[in-house]
Amino acid sequence: MDAVALEKLSYAYGTVTAVEDVTLRVAAGEVVAVLGPNGAGKSTTLLMLLGLLPPRTGSVRLFGDAPQRAVAAGRVGAMPQVGGLLPRSTIGDLLRFLHDVYPHPMPVDEALDLADLTGLAGRTVEKLSGGQAQRLRFAMAVVGRPDLLVLDEPTAALDVAARRAFWAAMRGYVSHGRTVLFSTHYLEEADDNADRIVVLDRGRVIADGTAAEVKRRVDVRTVSVRLEEQDYSVLPGVVAVAERHGRAVLTTTDADATVLALAEAGLLRDVEVTGADLEEAFLALTHREA
Numbered sequence: 201m202d203a204v205a206l207e208k209l210s211y212a213y214g215t216v217t218a219v220e221d222v223t224l225r226v227a228a229g230e231v232v233a234v235l236g237p238n239g240a241g242k243s244t245t246l247l248m249l250l251g252l253l254p255p256r257t258g259s260v261r262l263f264g265d266a267p268q269r270a271v272a273a274g275r276v277g278a279m280p281q282v283g284g285l286l287p288r289s290t291i292g293d294l295l296r297f298l299h300d301v302y303p304h305p306m307p308v309d310e311a312l313d314l315a316d317l318t319g320l321a322g323r324t325v326e327k328l329s330g331g332q333a334q335r336l337r338f339a340m341a342v343v344g345r346p347d348l349l350v351l352d353e354p355t356a357a358l359d360v361a362a363r364r365a366f367w368a369a370m371r372g373y374v375s376h377g378r379t380v381l382f383s384t385h386y387l388e389e390a391d392d393n394a395d396r397i398v399v400l401d402r403g404r405v406i407a408d409g410t411a412a413e414v415k416r417r418v419d420v421r422t423v424s425v426r427l428e429e430q431d432y433s434v435l436p437g438v439v440a441v442a443e444r445h446g447r448a449v450l451t452t453t454d455a456d457a458t459v460l461a462l463a464e465a466g467l468l469r470d471v472e473v474t475g476a477d478l479e480e481a482f483l484a485l486t487h488r489e490a
């Protein structure tokens with residue numbers, strides 16, 4: 201049975217469509233990254249998945265059940281994007297409290313160990329670094345020993361070392377065969393930590409596959425030349441054209457073909473070819489889907 205089954209989910213905040221027709225199945229034991237730029241609809245999708253936001257259309261099933269039931273049964277642990285930690289409490293207090301709430305929890309020491317917080321049980325939440333606070337949220341999500349872990353941008357605002365420590369903790373939990381769904385803006389993070397990547401853009405799924413498959417599809421380049429009066433968008437491979445500082449900046453899925461065509465058209469002046477960033481890659485991907 202699938203751990204997660206989202207069927208044609210849609211949601212709008214007033215007139216702003218946040219999620220549109222999202223269908224997604226996650227098998228038990230899979231680690232799936234939901235990748236997308238700001239405002240893509242990642243958080244809204246995860247909130248519906250957790251039963252915290254009622255979908256406008258579509259349905260959510262977690263382990264074949266309504267999300268609220270799966271959550272009540274202790275099968276789901278979540279790390280929301282933001283969330284207060286009860287002031288003046290210690291790491292140990294918070295974890296012991298949650299431990300007593302869940303039906304099949306792990307020992308508090310095990311949660312501390314998984315989140316790399318051993319020795320810090322007595323520390324109050326006000327004294328935690330950003331990375332420690334985030335690892336505490338992770339410990340709070342896993343202490344109930346959930347079968348499904350849902351992490352919404354768990355490493356936002358963490359530095360490189362804290363990120364690395366966080367993902368090491370996550371992988372420690374996954375090695376027990378659990379299912380994880382996490383959202384991120386970062387392709388490398390998705391690539392390093394997920395078996396599968398689902399790309400959301402403007403509320404829709406625009407790609408779904410292994411990291412290698414998705415990377416191949418977003419492998420675009422930027423070709424820039426001195427700007428002339430030309431319609432660059434008709435050149436082979438070109439999916440987007442921008443003008444910057446007197447240069448035509450072309451996002452292309454086939455840099456060789458684009459450069460060749462520029463040469464044939466006598467437009468190859470002061471050429472520069474670089475790898476595109478993820479934003480440009482998204483642009484290319486959505487353009488191609490359209």
Ligand SMILES: Nc1ncnc2c1ncn2[C@@H]1O[C@H](COP(=O)(O)OP(=O)(O)OP(=O)(O)O)[C@@H](O)[C@H]1O
Pocket residue numbers: 213216217218219236237238239240241242243244245385
């Ligand atoms: N409470 C809200 N009220 C109105 N609009 C909202 C609200 N929350 C989100 N939106 C809008 O819905 C869309 C999807 O937002 P969502 O937060 O789900 O995206 P996201 O991919 O999680 O973005 P981010 O990476 O910035 O967290 C965006 O256009 C956003 O502006």
